[in-house]
Amino acid sequence: MANSSTNSTPGSSAREDAIRFYQIAAQRQPTPAETAAYKFIDPLAGFANCELKIFEKNSDLGGTWFENRYPGCACDIPIHNYQFTWAPYPHFPSFYTGAQDIYKYLKEVAEQHNLRKYIRLSHKIIGAKWIEERQKWQVQIVQTDGRELVVSDGETKDGEQGEPFIEECDIFINSSGAYNNWRWPTIPNREAYRGNMMHSASWPDVDYVTGRTVTLIGNGSSGIQILPAILDQADKIYVMLRSKTWVTPALANRFAGENGANKIYTDDEKENWSKDPEGYYAYRKEIENELNARFRLYLKDSQAQQMGKEATKKQMTARLSAKPELVNDLIPDFPVGCRRPTPGSGFLEALCSPKVEIIWGEIDTFNETGLKTASGKQVDSDTIICATGFNMGFVPRFSIVGLNGCDLREVWTQELPTAYLSVTVDKMPNYFVMMGPQSPLGHGSITGSIEMLTKYIRKLVSKLQTEAYASLVPREAATKAWLAHALKWMEKTVWVENCASSFKNGSSGRTVVSLHPGSRLHFFDLLEQPRYEDYEWTSLSSDPLSMFAWLADGFTAAESSAAADLSYYLVDAPHLKQRSRCAEEPTRATATGN
Known part of the structure; x- marks a missing residue:
């Protein structure tokens, strides 16, 4: 990584911090918020020099698993695959674990990894606006009165107190999720x-x-x-x-209880997994393999x-x-x-x-x-x-105003909601949405998907930080092409068949904008290498001749440290035998006298 200078002119040798400081604001949902906190801040994850603030409307973290308390509420994904890959927990009581145990797990993860310091409880986001001349988001927030649960609907003011205030940030991540904006049945009286x-x-x-x-x-x-x-x-x-x-x-029926019933884990099973992390990892891998292998079920007329x-x-x-x-x-x-x-x-x-x-x-x-x-x-x-579910329409619950006064709430009300690769939105610079339109909501456990999305966001923000860009926004053409591909691909799936489905926000229509056009693994591979060319990048400098000023004095950051490895590019152990043969055997050119 080169030393960067956000104010350098061509040929300057100014030496400044290699990574520009960023402020990141996120609206919560438990899994995305905790993943963002861990992945963005943890220096081992390759991201540094940012301030993260997560705003949670309720009195405690946990999101869906804090709010939903009805009898029988449980995860319908095998629990050992509904957890963070970086925080495995072998002590869950059953194959399908109840809401209270998941809520407890989320709290323990937050405590263990010191993530609570990033979370502002009892704070509700009620609006956001992009300030083009400053290349910043202004997020409007109001405190709530400390009640346990605050209604997600942006039109409902219950629980709000005091005057709203503005939090300014470089990056705005909307991870409010879908399974908390509940709705009454549309039945009169x-x-x-x-x-x-x-x-x-x-x-x-x-x-x-x-x-x-x-x-x-x-x-x-x-x-x-x-x-x-x-x-x-x-x-x-x-x-x-x-x-x-x-x-x-x-x-993953063969891992469940008898006849597919919920399996209650014995104390011995949990203790063995606790003492044998490799065995527990292998168990989770088996289930994960089976979950991913079942995707062809969703293809029309397939054998699966x-x-x-x-x-x-x-x-x-x-x-x-x-x-x-x-x-x-x-x-x-x-x-x-x-x-x-x-x-x-x-x-x-x-x-x-x-x-x-x-x-x-x-x-x-x-x-x-x-x-x-x-x-x-x-x-x-x-x-x-x-038990009439949630509003799954993706329309934001508050006004989000991007370029040229474009209000995302109005656009997604009038047009099909679409987010490029499910995560960035046309005319919304430096705005990211977790599990937005065209995401793998129906493909299995969302925890792995959220981790992959967080890594993808981190790569984009890292490019902003290190290469002297102020903002990014997906190109309109790329966004339209992505939606066209997704809609065409959906035609081969059972999701477009005639059934009332949460994937279609409760309707029986044939248009599905909520789901990724491919398997979960397909989604992961898609996010692995960002197509930076599908984005428009705004430079920090108005001078086009300064676009490489971030290269600064011509040295890497490693060259400023006496302890750095300055020959990192030399390959190690896998080629030792090959190098040994090269030393012992003459090359073909030498042997033939050429």
């Missing part, structure tokens, strides 16, 4: 209901389930987890269903799709054996994977319980005692649980 109504993502501390009649709306991931978790407590449960769904076998469909149908039929009449009602016509695959341990068995009554069709309206279906059936209950 919700306020008319006199009983206890709750959303799965905003679960109350008071028990409104035990000994009561409960109505559960939704059979997505949350609803599938809630039903078996409340079955023993409730007196009666009405399950409102309007669409069929695949309840899949466990991911056909096999997956047959295996899932067989298992669903077996698990519904107590009520075989439900098989045709529940098994869909659309392919496995069109909706987000959910293992759903215990859900199908719970549907067979005499406590449970399934009511099919649309809900027409809420009323004082419950709800009425479109067919006219009145369903009364003490408690209504809305």
